[in-house]
Amino acid sequence: MRRRAIIGVSIFLLGIGAVMMANLDRPSREPEIYSRTGMDERRVQVQNLQHKSPHIQKVDTIQANEVLKKRLNNDPSxxxxxxxxxxxxxxxxxxxxxxxxxxxxxxxxxxxxxxxxxxxxxxxxxxxxxxxxxxxxxxxxxxxxxxxxxxxxxxxxxxLQNEVNDTYYQNYQWNLPAIRTEVGWNVTRGSKKIKIAVVDTGVDLNHPDLSRRLTRGYNALSPKEPPQDDNGHGTHVAGIIASVPNNGVGVAGITWYNPIIPVKVLNSEGTGGSFDVAKGIHWAADHGADVINLSLGNYQPSAVMEEAIRYAMKKDVVVVSAAGNDNSSQPSFPAAYPGVLGVAAVDWEGQRAPFSNYGDYIDIAAPGVHIASTFFQGQYASLSGTSMAAPHVSALAGLIRSIDPNLRNTEVMNIMTRTTQQTERSRPAVYYGSGVIDNTSALEAAYRRKYPLGRTSEWFNQFFGR
The missing domain is CATH 3.30.70.80 (Peptidase S8 propeptide/proteinase inhibitor I9)
Structure with missing residues (x-):
């Protein structure tokens, strides 16, 4: 009898061990999403990756940006x-x-x-x-x-906001499959506990594709007023991260659940002072931001801005910034500050966008050409710029922290830079940094780090057929 019991226990333990070995590389059990593997394949479960009835505003901001720069150049103040x-x-x-x-x-x-x-x-x-x-x-x-x-x-x-022109809208979001977003959703789609701050022109607080994803924000320009977007740039950035997927409306964001903290530091023209930007960074870091996106820049280092960046870093925030859009090697700040993840832009072929700044401060690259997203006043728009590339990285940082909230900011950044797409790693680092982000590889790496033997609940559920 005793021998039979020992044999029974041994078989049970061997069974458990077999399930454990089978689950070493098993991702968490999100309902499966199919991804296109080539340009011919369109089997994507998320209904609104391909927008069949687009009401997309075709935005051309070249002339507006040039007018703004000329006004600044000629303004005696x-x-x-x-x-x-x-x-x-x-x-x-x-x-x-x-x-x-x-x-x-x-x-x-x-x-x-x-x-x-x-x-x-x-x-x-x-x-x-x-x-x-x-x-x-x-x-x-x-x-x-x-x-x-x-x-x-x-x-x-x-x-100034790091946004350039776009007069063309492709009828699907090429940027999501380009960074293997859909397969990555099988690992995680995010968490309501991990917040991403968009420090920008504010966000359209009533946008139907964003309003349910917004949490309390801050207006550094007028602290008694809500952080309402009166420019469109911040809403576009926020939509790349968090516009509601799979709802048949508009566009799909990269995260499904992560809240957006809207922080307004730029005015209706898309400009703002270093003092207000620093205030916004401080506020976001003090109010629960796990990731801060900064799609803005200036070529002059600023002590007040650098202090704000250091403050956020000490608070263990992942800070992501756009590299700039002048096809220049001049270092752009805050992207060039130590500890900030500087992001360059690539097109749908994975090639460097012709406007994207370059230099040894570039850490990573992401899609930034013809990016469809939400826009202010309840609209949608297609824009290009490193401003659009940065939120792809911020969204991925939020997803990684959704898997393991205990990861340090430096560990999150290391996971992203170590798991970039293989084809990009041989390209010049001054243009691409470590390469173009790969959501699936990064999330699988974060999962394996958190659960080296798989999730216990999955082992037992599979073993007992539940």
Missing amino acids: IQMIHHNAQDKSHYYANEVVVDFSTIPSRTSLDKIAKDIDGVLKEKHNSSYIFKSYSKTTTELIQYFKQNHRITFAEPHYIY
């Missing part, structure tokens, strides 16, 4: 820094951003205002914006460096 013959950065004339090592008293602030013939415009933590009616920005910086205990004093830089 705006100053320029010429990095080279092509690339320029802008900042607000007669203003300075100052970070104090010791918070000044009201008496000290009054004296400063008198000394500079100006006013205190705004403050956030230990950083302040001062404006003078008579002193130049250079004179203001010199004054603060000579007369006060400060961490830094610098111009109030202007950031």
